[in-house]
Amino acid sequence: MSQQPKPSESAAVAAPIAPKRPSRLRTFLDSDIVYSWQRQPVVILATLVTLTMFAGALFAPWIAPQNPFDPRQLELIDAFTPPLTTSDFTGNFYLLGSDSQGRDVFSAILYGSRISLLVGFAAVLFALALGTALGLMAGFRGGWRDALIMRIADVQLTFPSILMALLIFGVIRGFLPRSMHAEVAIIVLIIAIGLSDWVQYARAVRGATMVEKGKEYVQAARVIGLPDHRILFQHILPNVLRPVLVIGTIGLALAIIAEATLSFLGVGMPATQPSLGTLIRVGQDYMFSGEWWILLFPGVALLLLALSVNLLGDWLRDVLNPKLR
Amino acid sequence: MSSTPSSAEPGAVEQAPDDRNAAAASHPPDGGREPVLCVRHLRVEFPTRHATLVALDDVSFDIAPGEVLGVVGESGAGKSMTGNAVIRLLEPPGHIAGGEVRLAGRRIDDLAEEDFVPLRGRHIGMIFQDPLTSLNPLFSIGDQLVETIRAHLPMNEKQARERALALLREVGIPAPETRLDSYPHQFSGGMRQRVVIALALAAEPELIIADEPTTALDVSVQAQILALLKRVCAERGAAVMLVTHDMGVIAETADRVAVMYAGRLIEIGPVNEVIRRPQHPYSEGLMASIPGLAERRERLYQIEGAMPRLAAIPAGCAFNPRCPHAAERCRTERPELLPAGAGQAACWLHDPENPVARREAPQDTQEATR
């Protein structure tokens, strides 16, 4: 109750004098976010898990006992070492066991989540930038650009994004010589997932832009002859960023899952540079033969990552979007 | 528009409640008819994450058979809340936290929900503000009437349909045979409110709670709907609790009026008395601010300040910060309903032993400061 007057207050103050708003908005957001965060143990837990996994991914080269992407570091003789075992041959300790290549599963998970997170973040940024740019153009310019962009968006929305990602992935591969496939897999993945996901951002930004465009301060800015790009970047963009942020928080979880899925399907990261999805695909073969750790630990890692990022995203969306509460 | 017949009617009924009020309005009339509805010390609370809000505080009143009690107040004063509490349709987490509600002598506020359901519609009917949203858009009005009738009365489909037709005819729907299978969106607002009234009356309840029944309607339709409501209730001897913020509606329709402020009932009495000689300073201000009721003056009166939020009701009398007569006692001690004029008012001005002194010419000073 007590928070309710605040947004209207700040809006009332901000509307006539153009945006002196972000700082005001941020202080408001911060207090609300902190309050809500403290009240939800699940969210606190999700934050801790997410931070731990982010840190593990970021500092993987320093934490991991082995670089799983470097074939020279793999000890084939240590293949299929169970978890918590010191190898009799090399004396290496395998916290979470090793796989058929003698790859340390723990190191593979650290490096794998590094790729998962990298692809996730990059794909979201790509989709966000593309969607925001197209949305701004459609909303601000209108006319045939608007019609064209929105029709493309409609057709693309007809299909699930994972299917779009698969298709885009296939097409990009078709243009590249086969020998390059493994090298550029990570970039192809980012583009495929990003391209499959821009529509939501574009739609939200277009809607917000059209609302913002109709407001008096934008009209006033136009009347005094400010150039379009200044109106767009200084006045409209800051105001449409909020819905974009909301979508982005959920988008990260979806992008991580999309990457894992593509890699699992065998059309993502190659086995020489495994992401979590690739590790699970490889591990699936050993499910029946008793080497459960090769599948289980990457599976748990992905489960924790997807779940906690998703929970955080859900929570952030609710906090950033008071209307939904 | 139909002010002549409706102003004549209250005059006829006025006598009974008048006498009773003069004696003791908060007790059932002895010997005479038992009140249809008897509300005592009703308290409704809304627990929120910060504090528990008291939406209704110590509300007591009666409604006699065939009587129309108007309930007025600003929005948020607790008028609708009172109606919702009586029929037990409070939005959670709101709940009745104290007091009692009796329907024809039988206590109903402590009934289990499944025992209360059959009372709704059968003994207490309710009419909401907005006829556009009160009817389910996906069911024909015939369906909605028949299901209501059959929920309460032992009738088969055919009999219920007959009754539905009769009801529609009664509330003035032209050619009801052809309209029974129409959907709500095919009716105008006024016609829909007629259907809503038919639905509320379908099982002949003794008490009708009408929550702003005409607010959402065109002014031209309002008087018709009020006249209809009054007529059908009078014919059935049903009592009406008419919740509205519109004193004009009350003046035309009600026998007695209850004034609410910040979740409390602050004055109750015969409608003409309260309008002409309000006893509570808030009622005085309220009456003086109504264009049709106040004598001609340069500008309408306006009470300084605003009604407190439920989270910040002052100690003592809830009206004390805005009251021109407020004394020290008003800020510490909460007044009960005390006999005042022809009714009762919750104000220390009317304390029989030690009344607070009136300050002179409050309205002029108020106006001078503006």
Place this chain on the structure above:
Amino acid sequence: MLAFLIQRVLQAIFVMFVVALISFSLFHYVGDPVLNMLGQEATEADRAALRAQLGLDQPVVVQFWQFVVNAAQFEFGISYRSARPVTDLIMERLPATLELAIISAIFAVVMGIVLGIYTAIQRGSWLSKFIMTASLIGVSLPTFLIGILLIYLFAVELGWLPAFGRGQTVRLGDWWTTGLLTTSGLRSLILPAITLGLFQLTLIMRLVRAEMLEVLRTDYIKFARARGLSKRVVNLRHALKNTLIPVITIIGLQLGTIIAFAIITETVFQWPGVGALFITAVRFVDIPVMAAYLMMIALVFVVINLVVDLLYYAVDPRLRVQGGAK
């Protein structure tokens, strides 16, 4: 009504046209079909002959027209990888995918609606809270992980159900094979169907719940309660009908995604359906199969969209009357 229908059909045709254009562009511009089909060793004459045979020496517009005509007759050329007609490949595998998708859809819709209603009506109960929490986990987890977990639990550890494949199938008619008539076929279906349906189930459930809560707050529900209708009548007759209208649309669209998501489930369970065929095609850049699959999925989506629109019309009297008046 008719105008509305025509408009929707035109829209559907437009979507199909765009998808056809994309499919054709894939075929035409991604890689060299002749090179793909003949390999590096073929002579120039062989290539020219094939080029002429495929019509690749014609102008692009003519080729596109030919492509559309062929597509309308379910002709999509020869798979680069297996050198067999794409139509045959798809037809062989279509029954497996359709059976899986339909069973999953029924599972998801029935359970989703039932659980959605339950969690909306019994909002405070611990079972509702448990279901909601579980559903959040369901939405958060990648489908393939759920599949693997189910396999691990029910096939590897408990040994109750088969881990992969379609079990025994029975041939019905010319080309349809069904797994629904044998015990092993039915047992094989359980885990994939749950895996595929789970995500849609949680989605439908949350949607039904949110929509129902919204409806339960409306005036007409309050008025229905004030009229003394029983809780059951209010919830299941009034609230449910109003809830289902917006839900129908989304459920329809979700059913379309089931066929697309079958790609993942089929890979996890080695289910011999078109999804697995498509994945192989993507992996080996088998353009004709990709194009055909794309067209097929588009057709499914477009048809579902049309059906949803019609259903919408049938349920909501407001639309019906407006349409009739026009």
